Amino acid sequence: MSDRYALLVPAPRHAAAQPGSFTLDAGTLLHAEPEVTHLVRRLLHPLNLPLAPGSAPEGVLSVRVEDGGQAEGYRLRVSGDGISITATDLAGVRHAVQALKQLLTADAWRAAALPGRWEAPCGEIEDAPAVGWRGGMLDVSRHFMTKGAVLKYVDLLAMHRMNRLHLHLTDDQGWRVESRRHPAINRRSTHRPDTLIGHRRHSNDYDGTPHGGYYTLDDLAEISAYAAERGITVVPELDLPGHASALLAAFPELGTGSREVLGGWGVSAGVLKPIPAAVTLVCELLDEVLEAVDTPYVHLGGDECPTEDWPLDPEVSAHMAALGVTRARDMHGWFLREIAEHLATRGKRMIVWDEGFQSGGVRADSIVMCWRGDAIARQAAAAGYDVVRAPTYPTYFDYDQSTSPGEPLSIGGPITLEDAATFEVLPGAWSEEERGRVLGGQFQVWREYIPDDRHLDYMTFPRACAIAEAVWSGRPADFADLTRRLSEAHLARLEAAGCEYRPLDGPHPWQSGGTGRRARETNDPHRTRQNWLAWSAQLPPTDVHVSAVERTS
Template identity: 45%
Template sequence: MILLPRPVSWTADGTEIDFHGDFRVERVAGPVEGYRLSVTREHGVRVQASDAAGEFYARQALRQLSGPAAFRAVPPGPVRLPVCEVVDHPRFAWRGAMLDVARHFLPKHDLLRYVDLLAVHRLNVLHLHLTDDQGWRFESKRHPRLHEVGGWRPDSRFGDRRSGGTAGRPHGGYYTQDDLREIVSYAAERHIAVVPEIDVPGHSQAAIAAYPELGVSGGPVWTDWGVNPNVLKADEPTLDFYRDVFDELLEVFPGEVVGLGGDEAEGGDGRFVRRMAQHLVERGRRPFGWDEVLDAGPLPASTVVASWRGEEPGLRALDRGHDVVMCPEQHVYLDYRQSDHPDEPIPVGTATTLEDVYRYEPAAADRVLGAQANLWTEHLDSPRRLDYAAFPRLSAFAEVVWSPPDRDEAEFLTRLAEHHLPRLDALGVEYRPLDGPRPWQALPGVPGFPR
């Protein structure tokens, strides 16, 4: 079997046909996002799809069957296809990846490329962490100092914060509203929903630097990593300011789900989270928050909870009637180091190998919306570093959330090495090789903090 993620069923007779690019598509009843792809000597290629997303995923499968060269910017002409039948549909409705563009800004063209990589893996949610202590990446026309002041910092910690090292250069950037509308439309064409997140009441130092009256105390955009104790005030003027900010966000992002953070706010402030969540509901949206929001008091029933501190908070959220996305740090934080190899660059967190990600099985799988992998970018300061951290572990995660649960690790590793890594090569993805980092992927002497 050469498809990745692995389909529900696959049959092949070992023969091939020439394929010149033409095929028939028929809409049929079936599972959401599902498809049937048939390649026969008599009829060539036929696709039956239950909806537009199913047709899109059938085209992705056909691209995979066409060989790695089909993933190049200029694909080849006629190709040989195996005579086969593929029947497929996803296991989970939410198959997500979170990308932190606040700690290190990812230029628009690189973000669009990342959307393409999610589409290749049939992931359908891009969660954008747009604001944090270290940067504000959303253009606010109503409060322009947010991006003008909060969008850059004079320096950055380089390596683990305990080392005291710094990069010695400014960092910044933000997405204009037109940029973000373009990203949303581009993703929608690939059946990917973009979930924006503005983090409150903690992780807000970039906003406080722009408008000091918002914070419990003042200070500049943070140049360090970790948890900043400064949080937003929970007074009415600050709440009104953020209602205004979220209203502006909603003008750009039409999707139903909108993130409000709620995590790692020292001392917490449930009133702020509750009021912002209610505001989003009044605007016809669904709040999405990290699992600390469960401690904020009664939340709107439509709130989606991202369970990152293990899976127990997610189980509690389910018991309270909330939809849940599982994203436990010990399983799917892809910024964590990939092995105990001494050349792993800036080794932080627990060792989370490719095999560890593949073995992850979401708790309460029959009750949750799905799962997502998270990429925090404190130590991922370029697209090359992002590629190294994400792949091929994100490929393994894609199979976890798409494919049936009866997975075969050895078969997956063979399929990955023989068929899928050549596709990533054709796409120009600078992934981590299975046997360890290449010399230029290591960062000798830059300290991490492995656990």
């Protein structure tokens, strides 16, 4: 039996193989406290382990929780007599079981147990994460993602010991959450007549096919509960006051710019007005979401919000005068702070993209999610704000994975697997105090050019494996060692779990862009690594201008 302790993803702090093995099968008894029993049987559901009566005999899987260690830490020991797990908390139990499954064959990741026995090699693992926020963002607005696909991604995140699922629920291209209080949203904001094909320069090339969908509040409650069982917190995002065209299709009187669900991409002129009526509407919508999703966090977006039309609107200009405000960008901060105050009454912390920090739209307890490079992230940390690191390079997975012409259409790039492995969630150049403000990091999958769930798998994995290792360990992954573990074991686990990942040597023929409308646009300079990093280093002001191609009725 190969040294499976050297094939874990993410790699643990300490792992050592020993001679021998233990047979884990449907006859193995589980010995644990009641609250732990349900959890372990869920995670090892194909085996349906029977419970051990009384004290733990030999030949069992024994699990116990002991206070006093590092949060989410665990110790896993496999001997010829059985398996023992000792964890600091329930999160540590979950991580230990995920590690145990990786010690088995790849078939342990299938939905049903195949005939035969699972041999767990003897050895020991001691492990704990370096940071507390380890996650992934899925854009379900640009292209809707079924509930079943979301649940699959919960399992994939848990497999990699991630603990945050950030759902980007709203944007110009669709509002993806039910409102029972404002049903006009369900009728008008959740679908678009067609979708742009190719990049923005093909401004008149639309597919003529309606696209839409939304999660009911019961769906969100189910997703939240399913994720919680697997140790994952759902972070819902309503991206406002910019990116609001879809919402304005139902409430045109509350916005400026476009007031229809858009089929094209980029920064839209559809923006909520920073007035009390708009704040009230958003708070009512958030209250509905929070009745469904059990979370301490709400992401308010706040990115890419054109403000030049606000002073031209009579309602906005009158409100600015009443507040004594002269700059439009200050109203951006006012809008976010008003909603943050409402969330605080419910015991929730607001998260904003880094533009919200620049416009002053944060409370002292707000979290700044930084996507425009290290400089602004460090600025927010130095100012005393908790930070989640989400820099475009190397955590944006809507970018090409190589420069090969066989890659399918994307927004730009590339961001390779090796690039993702360089992610430094705790930058060494920062001071100890600044690093102490870093909650963790995550990858982002924006879906303008990811139309279906199979392509989502291709764009996300195995790059997500590299980010998972970086945030678990607190340092960049060893690329050579990571690719060895992927090729020798982990890609087979992903395949057994039903994930259609990108092979290390390039796409399968059916994953490539071909020569049609999904072909990679190799001559498009949009968002290359060099021009993006140069732009982000300038720390542009919050005031942005519309750069998207829009169609209005």
